[in-house]
Amino acid sequence: MTVKEIVTNEIIKKLEKGTIPWHKPWQGGEAVNYVTQKPYSGINRLLLDGGEYITFKQATERGGKVKKGAKAKTVVFYKDYEITDIDADGNEEKKIVPVLRYYKVFSLTDVEGLESKLEITERPIFTIDRCENLVNSYIGYHGIEFDPGTVSRRAYYRPCEDKIVVPNIKQHDSAEEYYSTLFHEMVHSTGHPTRLCRFKINDTEAAFGSETYSREELVAEIGSAFLIEECGISSAETLNNSAGYIQSWIKALRDDSNAILYAAAKAEKAVELIKSAAAAFTVAAV
Numbered sequence: 192m193t194v195k196e197i198v199t200n201e202i203i204k205k206l207e208k209g210t211i212p213w214h215k216p217w218q219g220g221e222a223v224n225y226v227t228q229k230p231y232s233g234i235n236r237l238l239l240d241g242g243e244y245i246t247f248k249q250a251t252e253r254g255g256k257v258k259k260g261a262k263a264k265t266v267v268f269y270k271d272y273e274i275t276d277i278d279a280d281g282n283e284e285k286k287i288v289p290v291l292r293y294y295k296v297f298s299l300t301d302v303e304g305l306e307s308k309l310e311i312t313e314r315p316i317f318t319i320d321r322c323e324n325l326v327n328s329y330i331g332y333h334g335i336e337f338d339p340g341t342v343s344r345r346a347y348y349r350p351c352e353d354k355i356v357v358p359n360i361k362q363h364d365s366a367e368e369y370y371s372t373l374f375h376e377m378v379h380s381t382g383h384p385t386r387l388c389r390f391k392i393n394d395t396e397a398a399f400g401s402e403t404y405s406r407e408e409l410v411a412e413i414g415s416a417f418l419i420e421e422c423g424i425s426s427a428e429t430l431n432n433s434a435g436y437i438q439s440w441i442k443a444l445r446d447d448s449n450a451i452l453y454a455a456a457k458a459e460k461a462v463e464l465i466k467s468a469a470a471a472f473t474v475a476a477v
Contacts, residue, residue, distance in 0.1 A: 217358040217372065223344070225249070225299055228308055235266050242344040243307060244296040254304050261301035267293045300345065300356065309342055316360050322370045322422050326377070328469035330355070335380055346372050348379035350392045355380060367424045371415050371433070378414030381461040382407065389457065405440045409454035412436050414461045421462070 221230045222239035226249055231239055244264065250257055269289040276284045299307060330337050336354040346357040355376045363369040382389030389407065416433045419425045441450050 217346075217362040217364070217368070221344070225305070225308065231266065233267075235268075238266065239264055239296075240298070240345050240347070243299040243309065245299060245302060245305070246294060246296055250297065250302050250305065255302045256304050257297050258301045258303060261297055263295035263297050265293050266296050267291060298345070300343075307342055307344075309344055314361050314363075316363065316366050316369070318360060319366050319370065319422070319424060322366075322424065325418070325422065325465070325469050326370075326373060329377060329465045332468040332471055333380070333386070346376055348376045350380075350383055350390070353380070353383060365428070367419070367426055367429050368432070370422070370424060371419055371429050374415035374418040375411045377418075377465060378411040378458065378461045379407070381414075381464050382410070387457075387460060387464060406450065406454060408440045409437060409450060410457040410461065412440075413451070413454050414458035417458055417462045418465065421466070 222236060222241055223230050223243055225243040225245040228243075230236075231244075244266070245253075245255070247257055247263075268291075270292050271287050272290050274286050274288055276286055278284045299305060326337075329335075334353070336352060337356075340359055341356055342362065343356055343358045348355050355373070357369075357372050357376055360366060360369040363372065381387050384391060389410070390403075412433055416425075416430065419429055419433075437451065
């Protein structure tokens with residue numbers, strides 16, 4: 192049995208045991224209002240990825256500039272309105288009625304000229320050489336943009352820029368969780384049209400929770416689990432967190448029993464590409 196088969200089977204076993212909680216293993220993973228730094232609540236926690244958000248007006252007033260082509264996200268809230276009603280006796284009666292309203296916000300990553308207000312408590316977490324070698328070799332070979340020192344509330348891969356962003360290692364709960372996050376985004380990057388072509392650049396903004404989005408998230412997380420095992424840094428925490436994340440996306444696919452097998456096959460190809468690119472870069476550097 193291969194390493195990948197072992198990891199896949201372990202994940203499936205955990206999924207079969209029931210619901211597994213998933214958390215973002217870094218500080219500042221929630222979505223917050225940039226101006227107040229207060230976390231969004233209710234359904235807005237589902238509508239927004241982690242990070243700082245600001246309206247177009249707020250950004251402009253503070254000297255910021257929203258990038259061309261940036262897409263706004265919707266934030267909803269209830270606003271109380273006073274209305275006058277007539278009761279059964281013909282008397283006027285004032286009532287407070289909550290009305291659902293919305294406004295648009297932009298992620299701070301799509302705004303130029305404004306610095307993050309995120310404050311983090313630095314932790315004594317150190318890089319792991321074998322992981323760093325894999326990361327630097329793969330990213331260097333393909334020329335993917337990545338800054339390991341970035342302070343961020345979000346982790347993502349942006350295909351149109353061929354860019355990976357993850358919260359830096361000192362924001363994470365552990366080095367293992369940091370590499371788990373980074374490997375996830377690296378696997379996403381293998382889907383670029385110039386690599387394994389799992390998606391077209393114009394298709395990568397698929398609706399959150401859609402089948403296309405869900406399947407790609409499964410590929411990325413299973414691929415991350417494979418790379419963690421390959422690097423010898425797997426732990427009960429990383430496996431549980433991966434299983435919890437995977438479970439949430441299988442639910443989005445309505446418990447498709449074939450989803451994890453499909454994703455595992457795609458993830459294996461992604462991992463092989465990362466390893467082969469890393470090897471080629473290492474040879475070229477000698």
